[in-house]
Amino acid sequence: MLEYNNNLGDIVDQCISKAKKSGATDVEVALIKNTSETVSFRNQKLDESDRAENIGLSLTAYINKKKTSVSSSNLNKENLEKLIGRCIDAAKITPDDDFNSLPDKELFFKSSKELDLLDDTHIENSKKIEYLKEAEEVAFKNPEIVNTNGSSFSESKTEIILGNSKGFKNGYKTSNFTAYCEVVSKSNGNMERDYEYTSKRHFEDLLKPSELGSNAAKFAIRKLKPQKINSGKFNIIFDKRISKNFLNYFGSAITGASIYRGTSFLKEKLNKKIFSDNINIVDRADIKRGNGSKYFDNEGVKIQNLSLVNKGVLNDYLIDTYYGKKLNIASNGRSGGTTNLYFENGNKDLKDLMNSNKKIFYVTETIGHGTNIVTGDYSLGAGGMMIENGEFVHPISEVTIAGNLNEMFSKMVLANDLQFNYSTNSPSVLIENMTVAGK
């Protein structure tokens, strides 16, 4: 049995029964309570403090095949009753959709091993400031670091309770600690910024402040005096900070919605090879202390561990109840998207990838939103480093990289440097022969 606040659980029950009494045939209620404290620090002193206490309730009412939702931050009983009334009135005049329903009962989450998602430690603001002070001090030891865009430390505790009229009711608590440091380097009129960031369920797992500060400084300094290179074809290595985005594009292209609606460059690719032989993609919700770990999905469905890509072949989609019914597949607990999504490690050292060609563009940042999930067309602003014969030569900025994700996926080579820093994680990635537009 997971732990949650019984008073909040009672509000969920009251809303379900009120909606039923008002004419709903089925009801789902989610209640999320969040408390967080953030401290920002700049130039050796406090810049901003922010304390937040928020609660949000959302209710979806079904009248047979009709459905509408309401949500509110105001849990006042009168307000909730008014909203439920409004929801039922709207549901009555909403057209039927045969695929509207709560999940099948046998799919509901029942129990799980302990995932250790809550660290109850409260970090006093003074301790947060100490952490940030150390990070900035370490960064400013470098003479090239002349300014800061600020660093911040935030501590957040969240409680989720979900209930529905089919008898599902459960909840759990999570915590999150995040530290961020962004500094500005300068050399002759050129200013560059870069950051380091660490985010964990447990305080003790965060990067040490000195590491946060020295990484941010290192990244900002290596960008100084960039050159704009001539347009041409380049082999590109995507730094881990950037390569994880490929998994995000992949994830949005295999949701039940984009597959059913046909708005995906991976439609009709099930059981087909989309990556090379040694690439595997996994999504699992039950990693202890995992940033993306969850006990159940947004509908209370048990989250299966998925081997989405096995030996380069697309094996599965991300399915919720609604699109599962449309596609005639059972929900695998992905209402709310992926959990801990990652490429399994490749078998090459990053060093080997850097030596795989005389000249390589090592991309450390991208800018813009030029990815089209329908066609797979990809065009983004980029910056990074020129590597020649395995060594960094000079930074690069103000260029673009372009290609098509279908082709890029099939050409990807993975390094063996996977780390679990985020909820979506990738090792460094090499893609040969991409178009770079510069001068």
Next chain:
Amino acid sequence: MSKILKNSELDITSANSIVSETLNKCDDGELYLEDSKSEAIVLDDNKIKSSSYNSNLGYGLRAVTDDVVAYSHSSDLTKKSLNESSKNLKSTLSSSNGAYNFEIKKTNKKYYTEQDPIEAKNFKSKIEILNQVNEYVRKTDNSVKQVTATLLGEHKSIEIIRNGGEILTDERPLVRFNVSVMLEKNGRKETAVYGIGGRQNYDAYLKEADWKNVCDEALRIASVNLNSKPAPAGEMQVVLGPGWPAILIHEAVGHGLEGDFNRKKTSAFHNLVGQRVASEGVTIIDDGTLENRRGSLSIDDEGTPTEKTVLIENGILKNFMQDRLNARLMKTKSTGNGRRESYKHVVMPRMRNTIMLNGKHTQEEMIKSVKKGIFAVSFGGGQVDITSGKFVFNCTEAYEIIDGKVGSPIKGATLIGDGPSALKEVLMVGNDMMLDPGIGTCGKAGQGVPVGVGQPSLLINKMTVGGTQL
């Protein structure tokens, strides 16, 4: 009189005394109250996919001393909760010894209706319109494979309670209507989105001719793209169409002229006031006073009346956009650009409607003068790195220009440039200024706020086009 507190457990007398006790030794700050309602109705795949209604109530208590901000917000509008917030602020700013600045400009001007658009139109007729839209789009073009139509409505009441009991209020309506289509022909798929909106009731945007025009535009852009060829790669001349392509201005110079980045000296523009940052003939303003526009505000989220702020005049950098904190520290006045997404967010300087004014050239002249380049008509979004000044935006409708003539449509591509130099590369400013259709949302530090943009056609000497064809 506080309308928002009337329906809560917190009374105005207690609120006032907590505010004054918290802010007495601070330079600035306020209690911000918000009561907002919003709805979203989505038609997708021939069905009403979802309809939702949201009602939010909350407060944010802010204390500012020197350059330090302490903020505490909650959805629990009670005396107990506000006292806790006050305690938190006082402990953060315990050594504070400021003098509260009571001065704030007043206005009676209103740039939009107070009506709640959600209540002004009944639910059933909203569903009917979405169904008509779906039917019309599918009937007009038989290569349509998918239609998504969305109605978004919002009404936000805000109250700013200042130390001393002064209350400043605003009622803000906002609606938006969007159509997204996917076409499929000869095995090729393309999508396009178009929308309209602003601070009026739905009916101002949903007359039959209006919604049909939105559908026709989405269909036109998607079918142009069905015939697009790969975009070129490299530096070339770019002609921008009027209206929405002004997100170039928003990204290239707008963000870099926000007061916070300049006070902190992290903007590439921070030491350029009085200097040439754009070609002669380029004048850019940020205007919060345009009636019914998406980016307009009668007062900003600190209570300052908005205005028309000249940022760049005939190529010379004149002013930054300011909120009260950054204005005070830079020894100038707030320009009414202090904005926040909601009570959950702190105020910072943000754009309103950012517009480049007319020049004297025609679009025809511009295209004629280009030997090899692209003509960019419609855009997705953009992004900027304020410190290095590099910015991007991605085309969703563009054509090649060869020897002064518009040629084939090209696939969507990202364009990248350098903010401080891009506007010096402007060769011609058009005479066809247009505002965008009312669809922009600007993101900064995790906060989204509605904004507008506008510009005439522009010819830019060189930008890097991120296509695949070398």
